[in-house]
Amino acid sequence: MLYAILCYHSEDLVNTWSKEQDDAVLARLKAVRMKLTEEGRMGPAARLMGTTAAVTLRKGREHVVVDGPFAETKEQLLGFYVVECRDLQHAIETAREMARANDTGGAYEIRPLRVYHPPALAAGAGAPAGQSTLSSMGRAQ
Amino acid sequence: MTDISWIDSAITSARPQAIAALLRYFRDLDTAEEAFQEACLRALKNWPKNGPPRDPAAWLILVGRNVALDGARRMKKQTELPDEDQLSDLEDTESNLVESLDSADYRDDLLRLLFICCHPELPNTQQIALALRIVSGLTVKQIARAFLVGEAAMEQRITRAKARIAKADVPFETPGAPERAERLATVSAMIYLVFNEGYSASGETVEARSQLCEEAIRLARLLLRLFPSEPEVMGLTALLLLQHSRMPARYDANGAIVLLEEQDRSLWNRTLIDEGLALVDKAFRHRTPGPYQLQAAIAALHSRAAKASDTDWQEIEVLYTMLEQIQPSPVVTLNKSVASSKVHGAAAALEIIEPLAEKLKGYFHFYGVRGAYLMQLGRNAEAREAFDRAIALANSAQEAAHIRMHLDRLKAEAEGKG
Numbered sequence: 337m338l339y340a341i342l343c344y345h346s347e348d349l350v351n352t353w354s355k356e357q358d359d360a361v362l363a364r365l366k367a368v369r370m371k372l373t374e375e376g377r378m379g380p381a382a383r384l385m386g387t388t389a390a391v392t393l394r395k396g397r398e399h400v401v402v403d404g405p406f407a408e409t410k411e412q413l414l415g416f417y418v419v420e421c422r423d424l425q426h427a428i429e430t431a432r433e434m435a436r437a438n439d440t441g442g443a444y445e446i447r448p449l450r451v452y453h454p455p456a457l458a459a460g461a462g463a464p465a466g467q468s469t470l471s472s473m474g475r476a477q
Numbered sequence: 478m479t480d481i482s483w484i485d486s487a488i489t490s491a492r493p494q495a496i497a498a499l500l501r502y503f504r505d506l507d508t509a510e511e512a513f514q515e516a517c518l519r520a521l522k523n524w525p526k527n528g529p530p531r532d533p534a535a536w537l538i539l540v541g542r543n544v545a546l547d548g549a550r551r552m553k554k555q556t557e558l559p560d561e562d563q564l565s566d567l568e569d570t571e572s573n574l575v576e577s578l579d580s581a582d583y584r585d586d587l588l589r590l591l592f593i594c595c596h597p598e599l600p601n602t603q604q605i606a607l608a609l610r611i612v613s614g615l616t617v618k619q620i621a622r623a624f625l626v627g628e629a630a631m632e633q634r635i636t637r638a639k640a641r642i643a644k645a646d647v648p649f650e651t652p653g654a655p656e657r658a659e660r661l662a663t664v665s666a667m668i669y670l671v672f673n674e675g676y677s678a679s680g681e682t683v684e685a686r687s688q689l690c691e692e693a694i695r696l697a698r699l700l701l702r703l704f705p706s707e708p709e710v711m712g713l714t715a716l717l718l719l720q721h722s723r724m725p726a727r728y729d730a731n732g733a734i735v736l737l738e739e740q741d742r743s744l745w746n747r748t749l750i751d752e753g754l755a756l757v758d759k760a761f762r763h764r765t766p767g768p769y770q771l772q773a774a775i776a777a778l779h780s781r782a783a784k785a786s787d788t789d790w791q792e793i794e795v796l797y798t799m800l801e802q803i804q805p806s807p808v809v810t811l812n813k814s815v816a817s818s819k820v821h822g823a824a825a826a827l828e829i830i831e832p833l834a835e836k837l838k839g840y841f842h843f844y845g846v847r848g849a850y851l852m853q854l855g856r857n858a859e860a861r862e863a864f865d866r867a868i869a870l871a872n873s874a875q876e877a878a879h880i881r882m883h884l885d886r887l888k889a890e891a892e893g894k895g
Binding site for chain 2: 347348353357389391401
């Protein structure tokens with residue numbers, strides 16, 4: 337069964353980490369990821385930019401785009417993993433391994449997947465953002 | 478990460494909010510700082526033992542407030558408040574406090590704290606020092622190192638700045654919309670000053686000062702979280718991220734400045750660039766261009782060019798023209814002329830900067846840029862004259878060395894011909 341492990345943490349706190357602290361946490365998490373990969377259990381995973389980079393499309397009669405994350409919370413969704421696990425117990429154990437690698441507070445929400453569409457994107461994909469920006473600025477002029 | 482370093486970053490990240498709230502309670506910066514210090518000492522004892530609280534900032538505010546009140550009561554020989562070992566288990570107390578810190582209060586508290594550091598009577602350097610000390614929590618030693626002054630001198634400077642603020646009237650009532658916008662602009666300018674103080678470093682000071690750039694980015698992000706729909710705050714944050722992304726390429730092995738066009742772009746920090754571009758994108762959706770957004774957009778165009786020769790100078794010229802309209806200044810026009818020289822040639826660029834001669838007669842870059850245009854046009858004697866003026870006005874050995882390179886080239890050319 338596939339589980340999503342959603343990573344919540346205070347982004348103010350994560351923003352105070354020095355590069356060394358950040359690198360150290362990432363290196364330890366990478367070891368967990370490598371192990372999961374070897375076991376053939378590792379699905380897509382991502383670290384998200386801060387909520388300051390987010391906009392939210394609020395659906396309604398008219399869909400409105402507002403700046404910021406969907407919900408203002410003390411801890412923010414900062415990343416996620418999709419992992420193959422035998423059962424809930426196994427998923428919790430996996431999250432515990434991650435918690436040992438990143439023992440800095442925060443929380444992992446464990447959610448079983450209902451539907452899974454495997455990624456069509458190649459690893460390392462992703463063109464830089466913002467190609468359309470300047471033409472829109474030109475119109476603002 | 479060890480426990481202690483976790484506690485350290487928890488305290489650092491809670492600091493602005495905690496000091497800001499304590500300032501609202503006590504209306505006195507020194508009392509607020511002392512209460513916070515005391516709360517931190519207790520956190521260092523309590524957190525490793527009892528585990529980290531769910532909301533470190535709320536814990537520090539509550540304990541800091543109680544400690545200060547307790548101190549005041551003890552002086553009146555009254556009963557003590559319960560100590561924080563018990564308090565931290567009282568989920569209710571904590572969540573009540575969190576509720577009372579509703580987001581509007583929190584926002585105005587923090588803005589007020591940042592704003593008092595920007596008191597108009599304080600010179601720029603004191604504003605920066607104060608913000609770094611009070612809001613960021615850098616030690617006097619760290620700040621002194623960044624400013625290349627002794628610790629005692631910096632201590633004195635900060636004390637003097639605080640005394641001046643204590644005498645000034647700090648408005649504690651909730652600001653109205655126009656005051657809030659005004660404060661936001663003042664605080665943005667202060668954050669940009671902090672960044673520039675770090676960005677303008679060279680030689681041996683680079684390492685100590687690049688910390689200032691990181692602090693400024695942290696403050697900008699904080700401001701953006703408080704005001705998530707302000708395009709200028711997005712622009713400011715993007716501008717800082719995009720400029721800071723070039724840090725690893727800005728200095729050669731000897732600590733000399735490497736100009737943008739000559740930088741090894743593979744050293745640029747992609748993560749910071751991507752975040753900066755995402756913010757420029759977000760800001761432009763608002764269609765209300767402002768100075769920070771335009772400068773960020775110009776920086777973004779440099780970031781997008783894989784090689785210097787790929788730079789979209791035409792678009793940069795357009796953006797500088799908009800910037801000139803919004804915020805006219807001879808320096809903006811001078812910068813615009815650089816884009817114009819790439820698009821229309823050195824003669825056109827020279828024509829743009831001719832009227833600036835009087836206003837910028839004491840400005841190093843004016844003569845450096847003018848000399849470069851004249852040199853491109855083969856007017857070598859005039860170029861030499863401009864470069865001589867530039868050297869006389871250089872602010873650092875690096876700047877002078879850069880101009881001397883041009884002069885040497887002119888000399889070599891002249892000798893070659895002769």
